[in-house]
Amino acid sequence: MKNIIFTILLALFFSGCAAISGYESDIQSYNQQILQRDCGFDDDKKAIENGNDVLYVALKAGMRARICKEYELSNNFFDIAESRYKNDVDLKSFFASIGDGVSGTFLNSNSLDYDGRFYERIMINVYKALNFMALGKFDYARVELNRALNRQERAKEYYVDEILKAQNLLNDKAKSRNQIGFSDSQISKLSNIYTQNIQAIYPNFINPFATYLSGLFFMLENDKKGYELLKESLEMQPSNLAIKQDIKFAKSGKKEPQIWLIYENGQSAGLKEEVFHIPLFLFSDEVYHAGIALPVLTSPKQSYMNLELNGQKTSQVADMNAIIQTEFAKISPILIRKEILRALFKSALQYSASQISQRRCDSYGRCYDDLNPLAMLFGIYSAITTKADIRYIPTMPSNFQSVRVPNLGNAMIKDDNGAVLLNLQTDKNKNTIIYLKSLTKGFFEFDKIEF
Template identity: 30%
Template sequence: MLVSLLLLTGCGLSTTSQLGNFSSLYARGLYLEAEKAAMDSKQELSEIEGGDGLLLCLNAASAALAAGEYRRAVDLLDRAEALSGDADLEGALSKTGGAAAEILVNRNVLGYEPRQYDRIFMNSYKALAFLAMGDADNARVELNRAFDRQRRAVEFFEAEIAKARDAGARRQAGSSSNSSLDTQRIAQASRAQAERMADEEHWKPYPDYVNPFATYLNGLFFLLAGQDSGDLDKALNSLRRVRGMVGDNPYLEQDIALAEAWIDGSGNRRTTEPTVWVIFENGLAPDLAQARFNLPLFVVNARMPVKYFAVAFPALQPGRPALSNLGLASGGVPIAETAPLADVGRVVGAEYKVRLPYELTMAALSAASKAMLQYGAQQAGGGKGTAAGQAASAIMALYTAVTTTADTRSWTSLPTDAQLARLSRPADGRLAITTTEGRVLRTLTLPEARFCLIHVRMPTAGAEPACAIIPFQEVLN
């Protein structure tokens, strides 16, 4: 068991180091270097398999997208999506061997399990990459997939809630059948600790667990690249849905008014003034940190000699914005600022809240099982009063200490929030990206297109903003 543990720990440390190197480069705006750090450039994508391969693909794709390597980003996201299918299969199998491994070792020995928001961002980012390459047809496919994933997310969350109830029932059954360890009390103590550490104000989900970023991107695409009245209806429905989640956003109201005018015939693409949309992905997403604490032995059972007893679970940490918002200027004159579009922290936090009861139950079962291993090893060695019994118990206590580790893996290169701006195209075709104080971060030359989307990604205040400039159909004349 200890030899296996050392091998698994070595693999985990290697991935942790790789992701740490990636995060450092990405945060500094060194996007190409970050992509190379996340993935071995000599390795074929088809060779990347389970474990943390999915997580490495996701982070590498974020960096490739920011670096303007759009084809590479699509390939990485395609591979990530294929690996996500494997994760679905693993999830079905985890009721047997996977669950046992999670209890007897920890969740890190299993492959990274993608979140629902991971899947939605996969398709949304592929759509952005295709748009940047001028491939509207494939962008349409990916946006439809993202929309369908959001519809199915509700079913997933209902299943997760049921899963947590089943785990709770299993925990109670274990408590009633085993008088030596009270896993019910262990789980209650864990929950109390989790509530002291967490900020539930950031857990409030959007209605039906919808992601406003993906929904807005869907609406804007069908507005600007739509082919018929049906596409305009899709655009209007998506934009109105975002309004119901976001509330007061003047740019969103202008988009809705534009869609309504085009639908009722009071306006059309040719008569609409040249316009620029800016979507700003700000900062770094909320991530997970380990919350680990020792429980007093009276919570377990004062009569049971245990040398080490602890519980570890993932605790959600707030996202880190790069800027409060983004400024836009022309000829040195400020003309617009971005306004809130989507709080990714709420998207991440809502899913975390749904999963937390299951996480805590599994952490309690794991702690109780390892305590039983310590006691069993001691008894097998001859009992508390023998040197062999004490040595066996000490070895299992060491095993418990090393393996009591929470799963803190997540797609950390997502933003903490997304913001929106909408403005008339500057007459000279040049647009400055600035801070709200007026410091110029980057100056862009816009294409000769009636409509243009600028996707800005800025992970930290010190990073240069990555900008994708995406023209739509109509050419200026």
């Protein structure tokens, strides 16, 4: 028991405040940095040099640098993030860290480095490609889009199996540690409560925007692969008018220069913490605290509902919220089982400590059972470390929209109330993509990319 206490105290000491406080304030601070266009990156570089949650820091910095139009710096950060995925995630099972690290089991996932999400892997390559397009380096953009497509294929074929393996592993671990009567039916009941409103929308880990953008790029590069990718994008969304029009244009073989407006609308669903208190009678009267904290999806935030390019309105070509929700639906059984495993461990500590004799006898020979301070200590430890990992990248859009018009040398972009946002001159002899991102009304950045 002394060794367990020492190990827990050591884990708490080395875990840092995030294991107890979580990441809500960090996410709020990051949002403010973005909206205030804070383009200082010294703290990010220092954190990466010191090895502090490198993947999480690099992802956030890469997105912020992109918004600051520091494209090369953005790609440098994305390269760091991508290398972390390759070395720390892709080359081993994504969920191999289930049993890694004492603090990961004793505390919560906040004490571990960020593992990231599958959709982030694909979007890293998409954003690197867009950065290269903004820099006029189309050969490099081609490489990144091919990588995004390859990652997508790998996700479809590989990660579903990994999730099933991880789920079975967690079930086995829970059974081996469940010495206080927490039944499979009770685990399933908790899991159902958590997942009842989460539904997969897209198949597996598909990102229709990666396919659409790749199809558009390859079409503009006169690569027949572009037409096939646009068809594949339409198969994911058979009624999508914008994609149908692009396919029609690609099939026609016409060479008249066009303008595409691609619009990133708002902010995608984020994460917040929800604590599920487990009734103590499921365990024992000697357990002071039993609970699990889980991340739940928040509502997405829209910016302008749509934009208008030379009188034509944008329409949705991909729903980022659906992409995120689909992945969340796939991994939620893993999240619930990981947290139940932690709850079992913490409750077992309390139960074991409560069995240590704490009887006190007075001078008359009368004996009483005192409250066990060690069990109470473990109960407090359980309560303060029951925290959900809500780390995510808040700059992902709610959805992607697109519209195409003939290039007549001018691009006037209006918001959903008819107010002019941009009035740009374009080269009538070139195809042009205007890529505009708006996190909230009044805040937007754009790139004009000419082919």
